[in-house]
Amino acid sequence: MVxxxxxxxxxxxxxxxxxxxxxAYRHLIPEGFLFKTMNVPQRIAAFTKAIExxxxxxxxxxxxxxxxxxxxxxxxxxxxxxSSFELWGLYVDPFMIRNGIGSKLLNYCxxxxxxxxxxxxxxxxxxxxxxxxNFYTKMGFTLEGGRKLLDKFGIYEIRYQKxxx
Numbered sequence: 769m770v771x772x773x774x775x776x777x778x779x780x781x782x783x784x785x786x787x788x789x790x791x792a793y794r795h796l797i798p799e800g801f802l803f804k805t806m807n808v809p810q811r812i813a814a815f816t817k818a819i820e821x822x823x824x825x826x827x828x829x830x831x832x833x834x835x836x837x838x839x840x841x842x843x844x845x846x847x848x849x850x851s852s853f854e855l856w857g858l859y860v861d862p863f864m865i866r867n868g869i870g871s872k873l874l875n876y877c878x879x880x881x882x883x884x885x886x887x888x889x890x891x892x893x894x895x896x897x898x899x900x901x902n903f904y905t906k907m908g909f910t911l912e913g914g915r916k917l918l919d920k921f922g923i924y925e926i927r928y929q930k931x932x933x
Contacts, residue, residue, distance in 0.1 A: 769829070770827050770829050770830075770873060770876040771828060772827055773826035773828045773838060775820060777835055777838075778812050778816045778819065781811075781815050781826070781828065782808045782812040782815055783808055784835070784837060784838060785811050785857075786807065787861065787862050788859035788862060789806060789859075790806075791862040797894075797923070825841050825842045827840075827873065827876060829860075829872055831869075836860060836861050836867075836869050837858070837861060837873055839858040839874075839877060840856040840857045841877050842854060842856060846890070846914070846927075849890055851886070852888050853877075853880075853881035853886035853889045854889065854891065855890075860873075870903055877889060882933065886932070887931060887932060887933035888931045889909075890927055890929045891904065892926070892927055892928075893925065893926060895923060895924040896923070904928050909929060909930045910930070911927075911928055913927065
């Protein structure tokens with residue numbers, strides 16, 4: 769089931785986030801960042817603050833009382849897309865991928881966007897992240913054309929979009 773994240777979920781969310789980055793971005797982002805800088809305690813603090821301050825709309829996929837994936841969603845943060853909804857991030861525990869969890873989270877994102885009156889959803893994916901690109905393409909997203917450099921890593925993100933209304 770997909771449900772709103774609670775502070776009690778942050779340890780598991782942080783684990784999934786760190787492991788998801790290491791799994792998907794290992795050949796895109798320097799290993800020093802993935803295995804030294806990025807860590808679970810740091811992410812626990814960040815997710816706790818985000819949930820407590822309600823700065824992000826975070827949802828988890830839970831099954832058998834185990835959080836197996838999560839996503840952050842909300843109004844688009846891009847100045848050129850003020851009327852779009854945005855999937856800010858979606859991560860599934862790497863040990864649990866290919867079980868429909870990502871699809872269920874993304875379907876919930878689409879449902880939530882529709883409930884709030886949005887007609888399209890955008891998301892950013894790292895250029896070269898074939899796992900993410902293949903998943904979002906399979907789910908009906910198309911390359912929209914937006915591109916931005918992540919200076920910290922010297923890699924580009926590319927924007928995908930899906931019309932839902």
